[in-house]
Amino acid sequence: MQSMNHKPISARTRELLNTYGLTLKKSLGQNFLTDSHVLDKIIRAAGLSQESGVIEIGPGIGALTERLAGHAGKVVAVELDGRLVPVLKDLFQNHPHVEIIHGDALEVDLEAIIREHLQDAETLHVVANLPYYVTSPILVRLLTERYPLTNIVIMIQKEVADRLAAKPGTKDYSSLSVLVQYFAEAEEVARVPSHVFVPRPQVDSAVARLTLRSRPAVDVKNEELFFKVVRAAFAQRRKTLLNTLHANLLPKVDKAQVEEWLKEAGIDPKRRGETLDLQEFATFVQVIDQKLTALL
Numbered sequence: 077m078q079s080m081n082h083k084p085i086s087a088r089t090r091e092l093l094n095t096y097g098l099t100l101k102k103s104l105g106q107n108f109l110t111d112s113h114v115l116d117k118i119i120r121a122a123g124l125s126q127e128s129g130v131i132e133i134g135p136g137i138g139a140l141t142e143r144l145a146g147h148a149g150k151v152v153a154v155e156l157d158g159r160l161v162p163v164l165k166d167l168f169q170n171h172p173h174v175e176i177i178h179g180d181a182l183e184v185d186l187e188a189i190i191r192e193h194l195q196d197a198e199t200l201h202v203v204a205n206l207p208y209y210v211t212s213p214i215l216v217r218l219l220t221e222r223y224p225l226t227n228i229v230i231m232i233q234k235e236v237a238d239r240l241a242a243k244p245g246t247k248d249y250s251s252l253s254v255l256v257q258y259f260a261e262a263e264e265v266a267r268v269p270s271h272v273f274v275p276r277p278q279v280d281s282a283v284a285r286l287t288l289r290s291r292p293a294v295d296v297k298n299e300e301l302f303f304k305v306v307r308a309a310f311a312q313r314r315k316t317l318l319n320t321l322h323a324n325l326l327p328k329v330d331k332a333q334v335e336e337w338l339k340e341a342g343i344d345p346k347r348r349g350e351t352l353d354l355q356e357f358a359t360f361v362q363v364i365d366q367k368l369t370a371l372l
């Protein structure tokens with residue numbers, strides 16, 4: 077690696093951008109982190125050791141990658157912007173335990189990456205300062221595809237971090253809250269002001285840690301139906317659960333029938349979807365799964 081690691085991180089960022097003549101792309105969410113305390117917090121939250129393998133999404137010009145390389149046994153960094161790939165390869169050329177992959181984190185074959193580069197890791201982590209526009213799809217991918225991850229530590233927009241750990245009945249509780257909490261325990265580990273990024277984003281950020289559960293928070297036989305119900309329940313937050321489920325999930329079933337199924341699951345049909353906890357969603361799914369199968 078070039079002799080960048082002794083410089084203050086903001087000077088490092090500016091110097092690298094100048095040296096390589098790089099302009100930042102807003103469309104790719106390129107807001108680079110320039111605060112070493114925040115980087116330390118991210119590393120601490122992930123709880124890395126030399127036995128850890130890390131997938132970093134969007135390494136940019138490697139500020140976080142550099143820290144990860146110092147704490148983990150293996151780092152695989154996936155960067156979409158082809159202009160940054162040679163820069164990263166240059167920076168980490170003397171670090172055989174850092175692998176730079178040019179690709180889209182939403183599409184790369186993560187299973188193959190784990191098999192080829194991270195097979196020997198005792199614990200597997202995703203650590204990233206995520207481009208904000210891909211936060212939800214990346215989380216959905218990482219969680220539903222069930223990679224053997226210990227945790228996911230991500231810098232995300234503060235509002236999204238609020239949603240990840242939100243409780244039923246609060247304004248932040250959403251289908252993403254249910255999905256994340258089904259697979260993981262979510263917590264916010266740090267608030268991060270916008271001025272620690274270059275360029276400064278419009279919004280404040282937070283570091284969230286998702287600790288993967290050994291099994292989902294509630295028992296669900298038909299997960300596909302579970303997530304369909306959850307999405308439908310939040311599709312029209314102002315409507316009652318009965319109306320939104322009928323309109324968005326079960327339009328061909330008589331509304332009185334849907335009402336009965338909700339009652340059978342012990343749920344008042346006049347409630348709003350956003351008040352249901354994970355167990356209530358699971359119970360309702362169990363009820364309708366049987367009924368829908370019988371109807372087919």
Ligand SMILES: C[S@@+](CC[C@H](N)C(=O)[O-])C[C@H]1O[C@@H](n2cnc3c(N)ncnc32)[C@H](O)[C@@H]1O
Nearest residue numbers: 104107108109134135136156157180181205207
């Ligand atoms: C917020 S910056 C973080 C950069 C660096 N990790 C840091 O902390 O300073 C997000 C990075 O993700 C990259 N990126 C954007 N979309 C991506 C995707 N779909 N897959 C992989 N990388 C992506 C951007 O090019 C950018 O380098």
